[in-house]
Amino acid sequence: MNQLLDKTFWGLTIGLVALFALNFVLEEWMRSIGLQSLSRGCVAIGLLILWRTGLVSFGHALFFGFGAYTVAMLQIAGVNDIFVLLIGGTATAGLLAFFLGFLLRQYRAIFFALLNMAFSMILYGVLAKVEALGSTDGIGVSHVSFLGYVPADEDYRPTLYVFAICFAYIAAVLSHWYLKSTLGMMTMAVRENEIRVEYLGYSAERAIHAKYVISGVLAGVGGVIMAVTVGHVDPDSMVYWPVSGDFVFITILSGTGNVGATFIGALVYELLRTYAFEFAPEIWQLILGGSLLLIIMFLPDGLWSIRSEWRNRRRMAAAARGETQAAE
Amino acid sequence: MTRVLEVHDLEKNFGGVVAAHNINVTVDVGENIGIIGANGAGKTTFVNMVTGYLPPSSGRIEFMGKNVVGLHPRDVTKLGLCRSFQVPQVFLSETVFDNMLVAYGIAERSGWGLFTPLHTDDREARVDAQLKRYQISEYRDVAASALPQGVRKLLDIAMATVRNPKLVMLDEPTSGISVEEKFDLMDIIMLALKEEDTTVMFIEHDMEIVERFVNRVWAFYQGEIICDATTAEAMKDEKVREFVIGQEYHPGHVEGGAHA
Numbered sequence: 001m002n003q004l005l006d007k008t009f010w011g012l013t014i015g016l017v018a019l020f021a022l023n024f025v026l027e028e029w030m031r032s033i034g035l036q037s038l039s040r041g042c043v044a045i046g047l048l049i050l051w052r053t054g055l056v057s058f059g060h061a062l063f064f065g066f067g068a069y070t071v072a073m074l075q076i077a078g079v080n081d082i083f084v085l086l087i088g089g090t091a092t093a094g095l096l097a098f099f100l101g102f103l104l105r106q107y108r109a110i111f112f113a114l115l116n117m118a119f120s121m122i123l124y125g126v127l128a129k130v131e132a133l134g135s136t137d138g139i140g141v142s143h144v145s146f147l148g149y150v151p152a153d154e155d156y157r158p159t160l161y162v163f164a165i166c167f168a169y170i171a172a173v174l175s176h177w178y179l180k181s182t183l184g185m186m187t188m189a190v191r192e193n194e195i196r197v198e199y200l201g202y203s204a205e206r207a208i209h210a211k212y213v214i215s216g217v218l219a220g221v222g223g224v225i226m227a228v229t230v231g232h233v234d235p236d237s238m239v240y241w242p243v244s245g246d247f248v249f250i251t252i253l254s255g256t257g258n259v260g261a262t263f264i265g266a267l268v269y270e271l272l273r274t275y276a277f278e279f280a281p282e283i284w285q286l287i288l289g290g291s292l293l294l295i296i297m298f299l300p301d302g303l304w305s306i307r308s309e310w311r312n313r314r315r316m317a318a319a320a321r322g323e324t325q326a327a328e
Numbered sequence: 329m330t331r332v333l334e335v336h337d338l339e340k341n342f343g344g345v346v347a348a349h350n351i352n353v354t355v356d357v358g359e360n361i362g363i364i365g366a367n368g369a370g371k372t373t374f375v376n377m378v379t380g381y382l383p384p385s386s387g388r389i390e391f392m393g394k395n396v397v398g399l400h401p402r403d404v405t406k407l408g409l410c411r412s413f414q415v416p417q418v419f420l421s422e423t424v425f426d427n428m429l430v431a432y433g434i435a436e437r438s439g440w441g442l443f444t445p446l447h448t449d450d451r452e453a454r455v456d457a458q459l460k461r462y463q464i465s466e467y468r469d470v471a472a473s474a475l476p477q478g479v480r481k482l483l484d485i486a487m488a489t490v491r492n493p494k495l496v497m498l499d500e501p502t503s504g505i506s507v508e509e510k511f512d513l514m515d516i517i518m519l520a521l522k523e524e525d526t527t528v529m530f531i532e533h534d535m536e537i538v539e540r541f542v543n544r545v546w547a548f549y550q551g552e553i554i555c556d557a558t559t560a561e562a563m564k565d566e567k568v569r570e571f572v573i574g575q576e577y578h579p580g581h582v583e584g585g586a587h588a
Binding site: 003004177178180181182183184185186188189192193195196197198199200201202203 | 379400401402405406410411413417418419420421422426429430431433434435437441442443444445446447448487488490491
């Protein structure tokens with residue numbers, strides 16, 4: 001069990017407690033940013049898993065949107081509890097990933113990336129056309145209940161925030177444990193050498209399929225959180241291809257070093273976007289693009305690499321000190 | 329003697345090119361077989377067909393009495409027939425230890441078991457034992473991309489044999505290795521495989537290696553096996569001398585002979 005209760009686990013747990021505590025002091029707009037970061041962070045964990053496998057998806061808004069729309073559809077059907085909505089949203093997204101996975105697992109590199117985008121655009125087209133699904137206007141998502149508990153209006157957002165933190169925490173911890181498992185470590189193996197994986201006795205395609213389904217489920221979790229947070233689902237903000245781009249942005253920003261980093265990356269992205277939009281509404285895209293450029297140039301392994309960089313520096317400094325002492 | 333491998337009437341055509349024709353061979357437990365032949369003679373094609381990488385055009389391949397034609401490499405591997413590669417197939421960006429750890433993980437787990445942690449103390453011990461067996465413990469924490477060629481070859485074979493296979497096919501284990509190192513490398517490999525009672529079959533161009541480490545030779549020429557005999561006989565065989573090893577090679581000057 002000690003294998004599972006490692007530094008990352010405790011880091012995530014401390015993060016959980018800290019976020020709980022913040023709930024008492026956060027202003028509503030901050031809580032909103034927090035909720036959206038948690039949502040996008042979940043999707044980015046899925047992309048991290050694919051990324052470690054050597055695969056990039058430019059279409060995960062497909063599963064994100066699927067999860068979000070499932071919430072709206074279930075509400076229309078009369079279901080209103082967050083747990084049922086979460087299970088429903090992740091199940092539909094996961095099932096979709098399972099079926100599409102049979103095709104996607106045969107592709108690599110740019111074909112994999114763009115085939116995902118193609119599917120997300122098909123869903124976008126359908127959602128934008130079909131009146132029953134709200135067309136381009138989308139569908140409203142009303143307040144949900146929490147295991148039967150219906151908070152008063154002023155308590156609603158803080159309650160939602162608490163549940164979203166828990167969901168994101170569970171998603172992050174399970175993903176972290178997954179990445180340490182044999183199947184999870186096959187991310188690296190498949191990226192590095194599919195032939196060797198086959199000759200060790202496992203199907204590289206099946207490994208990719210498993211990762212694809214997991215990434216779909218995680219995107220579904222993100223979609224559910226987002227739908228309930230925003231209180232509305234529509235094709236442009238849930239499924240359109242730039243939404244997928246946001247997730248890739250966050251993944252690059254966070255790096256693939258640690259699942260916890262994806263939430264930091266998602267928060268940084270959210271803040272960047274919010275402030276760029278507020279202070280420079282004319283050129284906010286320019287600011288986002290510029291930031292991405294800087295990250296790729298100076299932190300190609302993402303924000304997480306600051307940590308390892310810092311460690312290396314300290315080690316080098318210690319070594320240098322040791323040498324001078326030895327010389328003296 | 330238990331039969332490990334039986335190949336009947338194996339054929340492989342790539343368009344008009346015949347890569348394998350009329351191949352009929354059997355292998356018993358404990359035999360060490362050297363596959364010789366010029367480049368393009370069909371040696372690797374044969375290994376690829378037996379291990380499920382290439383489907384034969386026709387013919388039957390039985391491994392431990394089970395037909396393996398049509399199986400994927402992963403299924404053949406699970407049955408206990410493993411291979412190494414001429415160009416080592418390892419996870420280059422990872423350390424030797426992590427390479428081995430993943431290899432053991434995949435070999436030891438299936439189904440839901442794949443979700444259990446990869447790194448356990450027991451498995452670490454098995455990895456270290458295997459590294460010791462192949463005498464590459466000192467490279468434990470070195471990235472595979474930074475390894476000398478010989479060590480990378482050993483890692484490739486160490487990874488290929490984590491399942492304790494009944495038969496292992498080594499594709500040119502000494503290619504790219506300096507003459508001085510070849511014998512030491514083969515000593516390590518053959519000793520390690522003997523410990524596990526693995527039947528070995530390897531492709532080799534160096535006749536001194538063949539003479540020393542195998543007791544039976546298959547000579548390939550233009551997709552056919554032109555000679556299937558004991559090492560000593562094969563080295564004297566007229567056709568083998570003409571088409572494979574050349575007239576000027578004089579067998580028997582390696583001390584010890586086939587010791588494996």
